[in-house]
Amino acid sequence: MENYDHRSIESRWQKFWEDYNLNKIDLDGASKPFYNLMMFPYPSAEGLHIGSVYTFSGIDTYGRFMRMRGYDVFEPFGLDGFGIHSENYAIKIKENIHDVSKRTQKHYYEQLRRTGNMIDWSRKLETYDPKYYRWTQWIFLQLFKAGLAYRKEESVNWCPSCKTVLSDEQVIERKCERCGTEITKRSMNQWFFRITSFTERLLSNLDKIDWAEDVKTGQRNWIGKSEGEEIVFELFSKNEGVLEPLRVFTTAPETLMGCTFLVIAPEHPLIIGEQSKIGNLAEVDAYVKKAKSTSELDRQIAKEKTGVLIKGIIAIHPVTKAELPLYVADYVLSNYGNAAVMAVPAHDERDYAFAHNYSLPVVNVVKTDRDFVGYSEIKLNAAQYTMANSGIFDGLNFMEGRKSIIGYLEKEKKGRTTTLYKLRDWCVSRQRYWGPPIPMIFCKSCLNRNEGYYKEEMPGWWPEENLPVLLPVLKDGNDTLPDGSGKGALSRFPDFYNVVCPHCKEDAIRETDVSDSFVDSSWYFLRYLFTEFDEIPFGGDFENSRSHFLPGISREKLHEAIDRMKKWGPVTSYIGGREHTVLHLLYARFITMALYDMGYINFEEPFTKFYAHGLITKDGAKMSKSKGNVINPDEYFDKFGADSVRMYLRFMGPFDQGGDWSDTGMKGMHRFICKIYNIYQSFLRSEEGQGEMVNTFPFEKSIMKITNDMEQLKFNTCVAEIMKIINWYQKNELKMPYIQRRSVLEELLIILAPFIPHLAEELWFQMTHKTSIHLEKWPKVDETKLYVSEAKIAVQVDGKTRGVVSTLIDAEQEQVLEEIMKIERIAKFVKPGKPKKIIYIKGKVMNIVNS
Ligand code: ANZ
Ligand code: ZN
Numbered sequence: 095m096e097n098y099d100h101r102s103i104e105s106r107w108q109k110f111w112e113d114y115n116l117n118k119i120d121l122d123g124a125s126k127p128f129y130n131l132m133m134f135p136y137p138s139a140e141g142l143h144i145g146s147v148y149t150f151s152g153i154d155t156y157g158r159f160m161r162m163r164g165y166d167v168f169e170p171f172g173l174d175g176f177g178i179h180s181e182n183y184a185i186k187i188k189e190n191i192h193d194v195s196k197r198t199q200k201h202y203y204e205q206l207r208r209t210g211n212m213i214d215w216s217r218k219l220e221t222y223d224p225k226y227y228r229w230t231q232w233i234f235l236q237l238f239k240a241g242l243a244y245r246k247e248e249s250v251n252w253c254p255s256c257k258t259v260l261s262d263e264q265v266i267e268r269k270c271e272r273c274g275t276e277i278t279k280r281s282m283n284q285w286f287f288r289i290t291s292f293t294e295r296l297l298s299n300l301d302k303i304d305w306a307e308d309v310k311t312g313q314r315n316w317i318g319k320s321e322g323e324e325i326v327f328e329l330f331s332k333n334e335g336v337l338e339p340l341r342v343f344t345t346a347p348e349t350l351m352g353c354t355f356l357v358i359a360p361e362h363p364l365i366i367g368e369q370s371k372i373g374n375l376a377e378v379d380a381y382v383k384k385a386k387s388t389s390e391l392d393r394q395i396a397k398e399k400t401g402v403l404i405k406g407i408i409a410i411h412p413v414t415k416a417e418l419p420l421y422v423a424d425y426v427l428s429n430y431g432n433a434a435v436m437a438v439p440a441h442d443e444r445d446y447a448f449a450h451n452y453s454l455p456v457v458n459v460v461k462t463d464r465d466f467v468g469y470s471e472i473k474l475n476a477a478q479y480t481m482a483n484s485g486i487f488d489g490l491n492f493m494e495g496r497k498s499i500i501g502y503l504e505k506e507k508k509g510r511t512t513t514l515y516k517l518r519d520w521c522v523s524r525q526r527y528w529g530p531p532i533p534m535i536f537c538k539s540c541l542n543r544n545e546g547y548y549k550e551e552m553p554g555w556w557p558e559e560n561l562p563v564l565l566p567v568l569k570d571g572n573d574t575l576p577d578g579s580g581k582g583a584l585s586r587f588p589d590f591y592n593v594v595c596p597h598c599k600e601d602a603i604r605e606t607d608v609s610d611s612f613v614d615s616s617w618y619f620l621r622y623l624f625t626e627f628d629e630i631p632f633g634g635d636f637e638n639s640r641s642h643f644l645p646g647i648s649r650e651k652l653h654e655a656i657d658r659m660k661k662w663g664p665v666t667s668y669i670g671g672r673e674h675t676v677l678h679l680l681y682a683r684f685i686t687m688a689l690y691d692m693g694y695i696n697f698e699e700p701f702t703k704f705y706a707h708g709l710i711t712k713d714g715a716k717m718s719k720s721k722g723n724v725i726n727p728d729e730y731f732d733k734f735g736a737d738s739v740r741m742y743l744r745f746m747g748p749f750d751q752g753g754d755w756s757d758t759g760m761k762g763m764h765r766f767i768c769k770i771y772n773i774y775q776s777f778l779r780s781e782e783g784q785g786e787m788v789n790t791f792p793f794e795k796s797i798m799k800i801t802n803d804m805e806q807l808k809f810n811t812c813v814a815e816i817m818k819i820i821n822w823y824q825k826n827e828l829k830m831p832y833i834q835r836r837s838v839l840e841e842l843l844i845i846l847a848p849f850i851p852h853l854a855e856e857l858w859f860q861m862t863h864k865t866s867i868h869l870e871k872w873p874k875v876d877e878t879k880l881y882v883s884e885a886k887i888a889v890q891v892d893g894k895t896r897g898v899v900s901t902l903i904d905a906e907q908e909q910v911l912e913e914i915m916k917i918e919r920i921a922k923f924v925k926p927g928k929p930k931k932i933i934y935i936k937g938k939v940m941n942i943v944n945s
Contacts, residue, residue, distance in 0.1 A: 100735025124166030133670035158848035162872035177611030181528035221614035227530035228562035229631035257576035285523035312675035318516025343431030351484035361428030373405030527574035529608030537602035633659030634694030708752025737850035744809035785831035
């Protein structure tokens with residue numbers, strides 16, 4: 095068996111496709127647009143990871159299939175090149191990040207070319223290109239003007255290693271998403287995007303989009319909607335009488351009568367505000383101090399629930415008017431609800447543990463002998479469980495009880511229904527160099543005169559027409575080192591931050607933070623469609639939008655762009671990793687919604703369909719450099735060719751589940767590809783003889799299955815089916831006449847083309863075709879052939895042969911019987927009603943026993 099020369103074949107066709115612009119798409123002329131989007135990578139210095147080859151080539155296989163089915167498939171690619179990841183690497187090797195990026199970019203694009211993806215290279219983009227980040231800055235300004243970007247002092251996540259703040263979404267199990275260092279909290283003045291004003295829509299739209307279910311669930315949980323009641327507890331001090339009442343948030347108002355004490359978070363304002371009334375201030379202060387030095391997550395997961403009784407302050411139960419003790423305890427979170435809870439130890443585990451520790455009373459409001467009944471159990475059985483120890487509410491079931499208690503509280507002005515969300519505003523500023531400078535300035539003289547665009551305690555914006563605000567040029571790699579002061583690297587570049595205020599022409603100072611790379615990636619899919627437009631970020635209704643940004647572009651061109659946006663937006667199919675569930679996928683939805691509200695675009699959800707792919711492992715473990723088990727795709731491309739690697743990756747497992755890499759498996763697949771090559775070579779050498787046509791039923795059936803599986807991205811079963819076809823072909827090859835062999839091999843090659851695009855193209859041309867195989871149409875299953883491939887089944891009734899019936903070769907008993915009953919001359923022998931017994935030998939004989 096010959097090994098084919100994959101090196102020359104692959105490079106030849108890659109060049110051919112580029113020379114003839116095979117993958118360049120006419121966006122405006124397209125009649126059946128299919129936007130096949132893959133998540134652009136953060137380029138790392140090591141280059142393309144085999145995991146990325148897995149996903150990109152899988153998405154490409156799908157895209158090629160859709161193109162063969164008549165769609166205008168747009169498959170762009172770019173680099174999410176700004177960000178801590180790249181910058182940390184440049185710092186490590188002490189090189190200028192601009193230079194490192196240039197090098198990495200080149201390497202990435204070369205590697206990706208080698209995978210044979212049908213990328214439209216005329217539309218690539220990099221987030222660090224000023225032509226791109228100018229518009230990222232522009233989006234920042236639009237959000238600011240719409241009241242969706244603001245600055246505030248808050249306790250934020252700080253990565254001590256990256257020396258920058260991070261968003262909540264970038265903290266994964268208390269660690270920095272980029273470097274894995276444990277995060278700390280730090281109170282700082284930061285820029286936020288008001289994602290919380292979209293909470294309800296972000297939630298309810300999830301029902302309307304076709305996304306992987308687990309990703310939707312992840313977003314729902316992250317948004318964390320809780321419907322409940324805010325209940326007011328009067329407070330009074332033994333010495334000084336009535337104080338400000340305490341408000342608590344509860345999802346379980348029906349358990350109110352079981353509340354035996356109240357708990358506030360160490361950060362609750364009462365502790366500072368009512369200092370003079372606290373009898374044991376020193377003890378309380380010491381506890382608070384200790385609690386504040388522990389991270390909230392540690393506090394939350396701590397098994398032992400600790401706290402301190404606040405002496406001198408007493409709470410009043412809103413129904414019974416009983417006096418309840420007030421505690422401060424660190425299991426109550428400072429940034430959720432009112433930082434205070436009504437403790438119901440009989441039904442809430444945390445309260446139970448606390449009550450147990452401090453010997454507090456436990457009052458069960460469910461009619462039962464048990465000590466503890468979890469609230470989720472009450473909710474599940476709300477219609478059956480009856481209330482006890484609940485005074486005037488006794489005997490009601492919990493459904494009625496909830497209503498009555500809420501009604502009572504509202505009448506007494508002691509409660510109101512309210513909804514809480516866990517989602518917080520998105521912290522976007524970073525104290526780093528490698529990102530788009532936030533295009534805002536601080537001008538003292540404007541602020542003092544309280545005019546211009548500096549009306550409030552907010553900085554002003556840099557004029558849109560003067561964007562981009564360029565990053566300062568670096569002298570050496572060390573210039574970007576974050577110093578941990580809480581100020582970004584840009585604060586060390588006076589030429590950068592000293593500016594003339596565009597409004598009053600006095601001296602002003604630029605913001606020196608940059609925005610996070612997730613801002614860059616929140617809108618890149620819009621830009622791919624408009625990379626050739628310098629005057630606008632994307633096709634949007636700039637004439638009628640709320641911000642009245644008037645780009646220097648002719649009306650005609652603008653309308654062309656708007657039409658293009660309408661044609662291509664939103665993205666048809668987006669495929670990527672689950673790790674972005676609450677990061678990129680949430681942020682992109684928010685930005686799209688904001689642009690929609692501002693009137694620029696006419697869709698509010700960016701991705702109609704989102705499919706989450708699986709991950710590949712090595713010997714069951716995640717690949718990582720430190721474990722030394724990373725597969726370098728280049729090596730395998732060299733040895734076996736990209737086609738073999740692609741085919742192997744498709745075969746590894748279901749695309750949404752990933753698989754485990756094995757060199758043996760890889761080699762086996764390469765042998766299979768060589769076998770395909772040799773089958774075609776032997777066909778090309780063969781004579782144009784005659785013969786009798788062979789029944790192609792098994793082949794047609796395989797095509798049907800492959801078509802079906804391709805639609806669902808079940809590539810592994812497609813490959814298995816291709817193997818079946820090869821076996822079938824080899825068995826029948828010698829019987830088939832030349833024309834039939836040719837037609838079978840041509841159809842097979844078309845099916846192979848999305849998997850092994852280079853070799854398929856090579857063999858197609860060898861078969862003397864003059865145009866690319868990738869422009870061919872996907873084979874249609876010829877239903878008549880399926881019918882010709884019938885079986886002739888001898889029908890016996892009560893042991894006597896009564897005739898022959900034709901059915902599909904794999905027809906089931908029911909179908910055969912149905913056919914028989916249509917043929918009068920056989921059917922007349924079958925007694926009406928259900929036959930007593932049927933013996934059916936598939937595809938051969940059916941014996942019907944009447945009695
Ligand atoms: C009384 C109660 C009884 C509660 C019961 C639950 C079960 P979710 O669903 O996550 O919104 N809670 C309120 N604010 C809190 C805070 N700042 N820190 C810690 N816990 C807080 O949780 C709402 C429940 O969490 C609230 O309902 C409150 O406890 C507690 F059988 O009130 B519950
Ligand atoms: Zn000014």
